[in-house]
Amino acid sequence: MSLQMVSAVNNSSLVQPGFSLLNFDGHVFLFGQKGWPKRSCPTGVFLLDIKQTELKMKPAFFSKDSCYLPPLRYPALCMLRSNANPDEYQYIIHGGKTPNNDLSDKIYFMSLISKNSKKMTFRCIEKDLGGDVPEARYGHTINVVHSRGKSMSVIFGGRSYIPLAQRTTEKWNSVVDCFPSVFLVDFEFGCCTSYVLPELQDGLSFHVSIARDDTIYILGGHSLQNNTRCPNLYKLKVDLPLGSPAVTCTILPGGISVSSAIVTQISDTEFVLVGGYHSDNQKRLVCNTIVLEDSKIEIVERVSPEWTPDIKHCRIWFGCDMGKGSILLGIPGANKQLISDTNYFYILRCKGAEEDKEEELTTQICSQTSSEDPGDSIPFEDSEEFCFSAEANSFDIDDNDTYNEDDEEDESETGYWITCSSSCNIDINSWVPFYSTELNKPAMILCSGGAGHWVHAQCMDLSETMLLRLSEANVKYFCNKHVDLNQGLQTPQKVVRLKKQPMKPLRKKKAMRIATSTKKSFLRRLFE
Numbered sequence: 205m206s207l208q209m210v211s212a213v214n215n216s217s218l219v220q221p222g223f224s225l226l227n228f229d230g231h232v233f234l235f236g237q238k239g240w241p242k243r244s245c246p247t248g249v250f251l252l253d254i255k256q257t258e259l260k261m262k263p264a265f266f267s268k269d270s271c272y273l274p275p276l277r278y279p280a281l282c283m284l285r286s287n288a289n290p291d292e293y294q295y296i297i298h299g300g301k302t303p304n305n306d307l308s309d310k311i312y313f314m315s316l317i318s319k320n321s322k323k324m325t326f327r328c329i330e331k332d333l334g335g336d337v338p339e340a341r342y343g344h345t346i347n348v349v350h351s352r353g354k355s356m357s358v359i360f361g362g363r364s365y366i367p368l369a370q371r372t373t374e375k376w377n378s379v380v381d382c383f384p385s386v387f388l389v390d391f392e393f394g395c396c397t398s399y400v401l402p403e404l405q406d407g408l409s410f411h412v413s414i415a416r417d418d419t420i421y422i423l424g425g426h427s428l429q430n431n432t433r434c435p436n437l438y439k440l441k442v443d444l445p446l447g448s449p450a451v452t453c454t455i456l457p458g459g460i461s462v463s464s465a466i467v468t469q470i471s472d473t474e475f476v477l478v479g480g481y482h483s484d485n486q487k488r489l490v491c492n493t494i495v496l497e498d499s500k501i502e503i504v505e506r507v508s509p510e511w512t513p514d515i516k517h518c519r520i521w522f523g524c525d526m527g528k529g530s531i532l533l534g535i536p537g538a539n540k541q542l543i544s545d546t547n548y549f550y551i552l553r554c555k556g557a558e559e560d561k562e563e564e565l566t567t568q569i570c571s572q573t574s575s576e577d578p579g580d581s582i583p584f585e586d587s588e589e590f591c592f593s594a595e596a597n598s599f600d601i602d603d604n605d606t607y608n609e610d611d612e613e614d615e616s617e618t619g620y621w622i623t624c625s626s627s628c629n630i631d632i633n634s635w636v637p638f639y640s641t642e643l644n645k646p647a648m649i650l651c652s653g654g655a656g657h658w659v660h661a662q663c664m665d666l667s668e669t670m671l672l673r674l675s676e677a678n679v680k681y682f683c684n685k686h687v688d689l690n691q692g693l694q695t696p697q698k699v700v701r702l703k704k705q706p707m708k709p710l711r712k713k714k715a716m717r718i719a720t721s722t723k724k725s726f727l728r729r730l731f732e
Contacts, residue, residue, distance in 0.1 A: 205491070205509040210532070210549040212259045218250070219534075219547065221522055222277025222342075225252070226295050228316040231324070232526070233264055237275045240303050248275040251324060259549065270328040273312055276300025278342035280359065282415075284313075284391075287355070296348075296357060296391075299341045305377070307340035307364060311389075331391065336398035338387050339364055343409035351418040351444035358420055358442065359387040361408045363428065373668065374640040381407025381428045386440065388449055403453040408434055410463045414475060416496050418442050423503075424480065426463040433482070435461040437501070458503050462488050468554055470529035473497050476506070476554040478531055479523060487521060491554075509552060529555040620645045624659040625685065638662045639671060649674060653686025 223236035226249075234250040241248035245263035253260040266273075279300030286292040294315035300308050311331045318325045344362025348355055363379045365371075371378075384404040388397045411425025411434070422438040437459035443450040465480030465488070475494040482488050489511055495502045515521065515535055523533035531552040621632045630646050639647050639661065647661040649671070661671050664683055674681055 205507065206553045207509045207512065208257065208551045208553070210254065210257050210259055210551055212547070212549065218261070220277070222301065224279060224281055225524055226281070226314065227527055229319070233324075234261065235275070235297075236277045236279070236300070239275070241275060247326075248273070249326065264324045264326060267317055267325055267327045270326065271312070271330045273314070273328045274302050274308070276302065276308055279308075280344045280346035280362070282346045282348055282357065284348055284357075296346060298346050298359060299338075299344060299362065301342050307342060309338065309340035331394065333389065333394055333396050335396040336387065337396050339382065341382050344382070345411065345413040347413055347415035347420050349415055349418050349420060349442045351442055354444040356442065356444060356449070357389040357391065358440065359389060360413070360422065361411055361425060363409045373672070376640050378640070379428065381409065383407060386451055388442070388451065397449070399451045401451065401453040403438065403455055406430060406434070412465050412467050412477070414467060414494070414496070418444075419499065421496075421501055424460055424462040424465055433461040433463050435459045439501070456501065460492065460503065466523055466525055466531055467494070468525040468527070468529055468531050470555055476529065477503070478552065478554070479521065479533070485519070489516070514548065515550070526551070529553065620648065622658070624657075625663055625683065628660060628663045630660050630663065639668050647671060649681055651683040651686060652680040653682050659683045
């Protein structure tokens with residue numbers, strides 16, 4: 205196993221934890237950008253062009269008959285191949301988080317319909333489902349199984365928000381484990397069926413799933429209810445006869461307690477497990493080989509690469525399978541703040557040196573060849589600290605089409621971890637949510653003093669009720685330092701009343717003439 209550093213040529217601040225990668229004919233596309241799409245790339249889908257040790261992002265396009273696809277983080281993805289032509293395939297995208305932290309329960313089909321050296325065009329279609337439709341969720345998996353000439357998708361795990369009827373101010377954004385049901389989805393007829401298995405007692409999220417024929421192996425995962433990483437290894441077997449499907453589950457020995465791990469395929473029957481977390485504060489630096497043969501699974505430890513000091517000492521890391529036995533890993537720069545602009549990326553090659561040289565030579569000779577088929581299973585390789593990334597195949601496109609991020613708004617997360625005042629005690633390494641509305645960033649409020657600046661609500665000793673009231677009301681807020689200035693500005697100024705000029709009284713003779721004229725006019729109208 206070898207590790208090589210990759211530098212991002214253009215600004216990669218759109219890459220964030222929770223993004224996904226789609227591999228079409230050896231070309232890898234980013235899906236699930238940071239924030240909502242802008243005019244520079246309205247689709248929110250980018251080609252990742254990696255040449256040698258340089259990474260560039262280039263916008264992709266949608267056909268006119270495509271539906272709208274929001275940038276979803278932590279969705280479940282898998283590849284669905286055509287029964288008539290195995291070389292034709294599309295991706296299934298289910299669930300995930302929008303930039304507003306709303307959860308999606310929709311399912312999309314995404315396929316590549318045209319490509320040339322200048323433009324890559326996709327078609328995205330939303331699929332309507334009936335029956336036991338899975339609730340909106342994220343951090344789950346979707347796989348495709350094949351049995352008796354039929355194919356179905358299997359959805360399992362994930363997290364969701366607590367039901368609206370159970371939400372309170374303190375628990376408004378709280379998430380819970382989804383009920384551990386197994387969903388079979390028949391896309392031919394658009395129906396879903398849920399199965400409750402006694403072996404699956406706790407909900408899981410950010411686990412790894414590998415599908416082979418009619419069997420799915422589920423490894424690791426995190427349970428919020430117990431705050432544990434499951435050490436069990438589950439084997440789901442799906443039988444698709446002419447009648448009703450049958451789903452069985454078996455608990456196998458030899459599991460690994462890990463969450464957010466990455467799996468890459470190095471041969472027809474061998475996979476490599478890399479990364480993840482033993483606990484909330486401990487990364488897993490050990491690697492394993494997974495062998496699937498004759499309906500059996502074997503997991504053994506293998507030699508890990510020489511991790512760099514930056515990787516060893518960083519608090520979080522993220523990455524994704526690149527295909528062909530390679531993995532793209534990333535760590536935050538400076539190991540202090542999660543700033544997208546300073547992420548460092550590495551390519552981990554899990555194959556031998558000779559195989560790497562042969563693969564590199566093949567890529568140089570024919571960069572347009574499709575990548576190695578990873579099977580019908582794309583394991584979910586993400587967590588709320590772990591993000592996707594992907595294939596390192598080169599694709600020669602005119603550099604003038606490179607995505608220009610200067611058109612984007614500044615959405616850096618740097619401002620959340622500033623020292624807002626002399627009494628500020630917010631630190632990224634020790635901060636924990638204080639308000640119920642906080643997830644992974646501290647709540648902030650804009651002070652209107654001076655040129656305006658942001659302060660932490662917790663440092664200003666704001667109660668949650670006051671914070672909600674200020675966020676809903678259209679009023680100015682002044683921090684503790686500028687509150688005196690605010691009071692001075694709000695002191696009402698003395699209003700000078702204007703003197704009214706009295707009306708001059710009419711002279712007696714003039715008044716008599718007006719009255720006589722009015723009387724004559726009235727009598728004239730009366731006799732006429």
